[in-house]
Amino acid sequence: MEAVSIVLFLLLAVVLSGSISRMLPVPVPTPLVQIMLGAVIGMSTSYRVALDPELFLLLFLPPLLFLDGWRIPKDELLKDISTVVELALGLVLITVIGMGLFIHWMIPAIPLAVAFALAAVVSPTDPIAVSAIAARVPIPKRMMHILEGESLLNDASGLVCLRFAIAAALTGSFSPSSAAINFVWVAGAGIVVGVGLTLAVTRAKAWVSRRFGEESGSQILVSLLIPFGSYLLAEHLHASGILAAVAAGVTMTYAEISRQALPNTRMRRNSVWDTIQFALNGIIFVLLGEQLPAILAGARTTVKMTGHDSTGWLAAYVLAIVAGLAALRFVWVWVSLRLTLLRRRYRDGVTVHSPDWRLVAAMSLAGVRGAITLAGVLTIPLVLDDGTAFPARDLAIFLAAGVIIVSLVLASVGLPILLNGLTMPPEPSLLAEEDAARVAAAEAAIRAVERSQHELAERMGDGDFYAAAGGRVMDIYRDRIDSRSGSAKASAAARVQDRIERDFKLVALQAERSTIVDLARDRRIGSATIRKLVRELDLVEARYRS
Template sequence: MHPAASFELIVAMFLAVLGLHYVARRLALPPAAALIVGGGALAFMPGLPGIEIDPELVLVLFLPPLLMDGAWFTAFAPFRRHMAGILSLAVGAVFFTTAVVAIVTRLLVPALPWAACVALGAILSPPDAVSARAVLQHVRLPRRLTTLLEGESLLNDAAGLVLFRFAVAAVLTGSFSLGAATGSFFLLVLGGIAVGAAIGGLWVLLLRRLDDDTSRIAATVLVCWSAYIAGELLHVSGVIAVVTAGLTCGWYQHVVFSASVRIRALAFWQVLVFLLEAAVFMLIGLSLRGVLDRVGGAGVILETMAAPVLLIVAAVIGARFLWIFGNDAMLAGLRRAGVARARPLGPRAALVMSWAGMRGVVTLAVALSLPETMPARDLMLVTAFVTILVTVLVQGTSLGWMIRAARPEEDRAALPPLDLHAAETTMFRAQFEAVRRAAYDAEGRLIHPMLLRRYETRATAADRFEGTDEERSQAIARHFDVIIAAVTAGRAELVRLHRAGRIDDETLHDLEHDLDLEELAAVSAKG
């Protein structure tokens, strides 16, 4: 395909993304499901050339920024507090699922070597960070479950990729050492942490020396790819390097970013992540045609592969249920035995966690990277693709219903000491103290009476308010509704003055920017 035609196809794909995203929102469906179906439909349009996906390019292009986005906004304290549960899912569940899939595959295809069965298990075992983010954005979960799912999606790819590489090497060389594999795994993880921490530290130092916002935003965008590529070049886990760098940057961004950088960087980053996530799911759909062509068409799949593929997919889903419910039963037993730190999820939360195991781009990219000489390569490709379709289209679309039906309870012990209202009140009092100290000159004369009155009102409003939390929320909403209405009226008047030729473009843009900041603050405070 000519490069210009390739670019035109990419633009057309993103235009299709906008339409599919709109349709998904109108139908109350997860956008990921609509994008996969839309990509699959586009793949069979007459005249459209086949889409060839380079698996290495997919991993290095899409995985780092999407992992970075998850790590950047991860709350570090809950992440650290629930580290045991996260590692149980990200490492334990991945290893267990790999073993279950390997055993089931061996029973279904006895001629397949054990190493090849393990390779298939490693391909299918890690739930995908992109799929998890795409679904979690549209559902509401208790904080503990959200932390566990987000933490799992950040770390499990490393375990799955390491298992896959060792299994493929065992198939190609005919030898495997458990001790060497275990030592290499910990070396890859520790090396990834070191590389990610170093990249994150360099980012902090760099941002303190750059003197313009554009350079700071550009440096921030490049961190994810820098960490991933550095990790892979040093033969450690690029995934862990990105996650570590993202956690470091997310921790320090509050002290190295100015308000203007934060607003502009967040807006740019949100658009970038939206396009990358959409492109990932579209590519999954578009790759359907290539997978069918490789194996000889849908008829061949239905005749020779349907039964083993569906049984393996069932094993993937069932293994997650077994691990999560088994682990929860063990925690419940420890709790009854007097171990206070053992806090089981409970059956309702465990059900939701078990159902939230969507696969995505990593599964597809790793499957496509299988060597041509791999035994049963076509079966592995079809199984990977069907697993993605079933988990995203079935589990992803029904997860919201599952949460509403199960109604998992919030773990009150995991909540922070201050709620949003209490933290906001504490912040307002600190602001008032700062204004009060600066409101008087050296002779004790009040020089900023309006500022002092404004911040005093904000700091004491909570003490004067009488009513329930719901009544307070309604009063706050009404207050900021008036501010938003005032901003809307001001913006309309600015436009009227500009259209009448009474103010120039520069004045319009400057005053409109002030109104935008005021509206953002009001919308944020109201929400």
């Protein structure tokens, strides 16, 4: 019962956090609200969450990394793949080495292997926290795509580095050559497992659906099991379960394109995954807050490990780590952008002006640490192989938690200032691509209706009846083709007209819904009819509001 009560308290805190963050007059990131609610739970209840590192890793990381890989825009990622790789791999490696040495030099009580482990967990960034921070100051799309791609790859690279650092701490030895060979196996086998398992499962699922029909519940459950299956199989083979989960998510995108599920299944599955993502991310931050009272209560004991008496030194260490991370990121982003401009100059002969310094500063400040950092540090083992306590584990958790909170606060204050009025380099418009796709789809729809119209007329007779019905449908698609095939000015006017029609349709839908509610209150329609009509209205409204 105690475990069930804890879970319910955590979920309740996650639910309340979204409402509270919207109610506050000053924009406060939802993760900070969740941390505060978790702290309230930790101070006001007798319940305590005893975290099992391996169980925590299994429950939280595979679904989150899988979903990141599944939903990240692949085409936009490929456009800036060189920049993303430089940030996600090069910066992570420099951060692990540079910050690991810096932390060990600053706090000699932390062994070098543990310092590298701490540096590894603070290297991944969290775009969800960034988007929550900048909700009132929209982040440029290209910048957000780079941050999402960086987060996807540096989650995996940072956690793989954490694995090697923990192994070095447990064994007391580290061989660069053995680590390099092991890394090739860990990374390669993990990716192969994720890709192979996802393709096998999706193909089997498609075969069963074609032969025996599709059941939405089982399809959704299969998508939930894929990340856990990929992770566990890869770990069983001593490969990276983290990379397997990421690879499975990326593969899921392409597998779904060729083997589409039913529309009803896709809508339900998206809703389920949205809920899981919100719940898991929220629970992680609430858990951080719940652990804070115990961490702070032991702060005096923890600080004595560093050779000091004042707990203020812990705050100084956190600020020093945050400053070091920001400085490394700023330099790396600036160098990366300069190299990109030089490559374009020599390859294309195009002279591109240097970006505004505020853009570099915004990219640096957007390196917020979040759920993956906390999940990683909480997976540090409790004991060594000989049964003794893992050295400086509490101190590492405190410093990681401090880095998360401080980076969230700094970004919530600084990002809106830096992004406000910032002129971004022009991005190619996707309107022409969208118009061409709509026209091609409409032409295919007209051809399909014409074929069906002729077949029904020949089989059933009464060709005028089917011609009239098909003509009404085809007129809708012809209007779409006419509005999207004209000049740019005509297309712009068509989009304005579409927006006006959408507003009218939303007004009409609201009137329909109000009437149905009145009929239900007067008991003039039954509950089954109510559910059917409301669902239809919800689907149409979701289409117009998307």
